[in-house]
Amino acid sequence: MVKITDVARHAGVSPSTVSYALSGKRPISSETRERVEASIRELGYRPHAGARALASSRAKVLALVVPLRAGIHVPVVMRFAGSVVTAARHHDHDVLLLTREEGEEGMRRVADTALVDALIVMDVQLHDPRLPLLRTLDRPSVLIGFPADPAGLTCIDLDFQAAGELCVGHLAALGHRVVALVGSPPEVYVRETGFAQRVVRGFTAAADRHGLSSSVRPCGAAPGAARAVAERLLRERPALTGVVVHNEPVLEPLVDAFESLGLRVPGDLSVTAICPDELADGARIPLTSVAVPSAEVGAGAVDLLMRKLAGATVPAATLLPPRLTERSSTARRAGL
Numbered sequence: 001m002v003k004i005t006d007v008a009r010h011a012g013v014s015p016s017t018v019s020y021a022l023s024g025k026r027p028i029s030s031e032t033r034e035r036v037e038a039s040i041r042e043l044g045y046r047p048h049a050g051a052r053a054l055a056s057s058r059a060k061v062l063a064l065v066v067p068l069r070a071g072i073h074v075p076v077v078m079r080f081a082g083s084v085v086t087a088a089r090h091h092d093h094d095v096l097l098l099t100r101e102e103g104e105e106g107m108r109r110v111a112d113t114a115l116v117d118a119l120i121v122m123d124v125q126l127h128d129p130r131l132p133l134l135r136t137l138d139r140p141s142v143l144i145g146f147p148a149d150p151a152g153l154t155c156i157d158l159d160f161q162a163a164g165e166l167c168v169g170h171l172a173a174l175g176h177r178v179v180a181l182v183g184s185p186p187e188v189y190v191r192e193t194g195f196a197q198r199v200v201r202g203f204t205a206a207a208d209r210h211g212l213s214s215s216v217r218p219c220g221a222a223p224g225a226a227r228a229v230a231e232r233l234l235r236e237r238p239a240l241t242g243v244v245v246h247n248e249p250v251l252e253p254l255v256d257a258f259e260s261l262g263l264r265v266p267g268d269l270s271v272t273a274i275c276p277d278e279l280a281d282g283a284r285i286p287l288t289s290v291a292v293p294s295a296e297v298g299a300g301a302v303d304l305l306m307r308k309l310a311g312a313t314v315p316a317a318t319l320l321p322p323r324l325t326e327r328s329s330t331a332r333r334a335g336l
Helices: 004-011 015-023 030-043 049-056 074-090 103-111 131-136 160-173 186-190 194-209 225-236 248-260 277-281 294-309
Strands: 061-065 094-098 118-121 141-144 155-158 178-183 213-218 242-245 270-275 288-291 317-320
Touching: 004 015, 004 030, 015 030, 061 074, 061 103, 074 094, 074 294, 094 103, 103 118, 103 131, 118 294, 141 294, 155 160, 155 194, 155 294, 160 178, 160 194, 160 242, 160 270, 160 288, 178 194, 178 225, 186 194, 186 213, 194 213, 213 225, 225 248, 242 248, 248 270, 248 277, 270 277, 277 288, 294 317
Parallel strands: 061 094, 061 118, 118 141, 141 155, 155 317, 178 213, 178 242, 242 270, 270 288
Antiparallel strands: none
16 A cells, blocks of 8 residues: 555655645645655555545545434345445545434534535434434535425435335226235334335325225234234235235245235235335346335435535435336236
């Protein structure tokens, strides 16, 4: 690894002169600066975050706040995190990942230092206790998710309410009259996590609009939870022929459970999902699904932050329209 002393030796100056060239804290001659910059390019020296911060008055680091709470499906969360990191690197920024559930205190500790320039916040709740702080910070922020009151905030996400409506509309168009939503784990609803609540809202509204009989059932991650939910739904709704799943870990276990209970997919039961395309396409029975566009959302959040850091005006709300892809798990209701 090339060090600042290597640059100094190559340029024939002192290490402090190299520091001054990077930070601009003291004037140096243009000839010396050009010699230092030439040595930096030739040796491939990359100053660490602290030096970059001195040079630009910024750390060139974004904080990604994503508390790994109970009920969160980590692989999908990491898709979002990966997209944020990739987009940030395109803007020559690093990402500090904050995964502890520290709430306002943790964000204030980071924001009160020179560690980060801006924050991206995930797992947004309808009445999120972190929001008052975000509204008063002197650093810009973007939420991946929407609280109940987004005033004074910048938010981006998939339109999860429209996603729930789209899944129900697809089932209704195929003639299904009794449908169910198998949703996130119960603790996600207890926290009033925004995206989960909005899927329920969209599902219920669309079912009522189409005159369908509907049920909503959370599903935990414990072994056997999918089987228990399938049994309960068929016991309560024996005429059930359409299911929407918004819970990535139980996608395949739920299909297996319904089939073990005597329902063929899609012959007897049509299944749609709200999940990443890769999960839907790679399932044993490829699932008709609304894609969760983690790459687009993550890149969009970073782009909004970069524009805010540059002093530009950005839209307060960015809702990505849902896109449904038909696969093998849905068909017209039997008998139609």
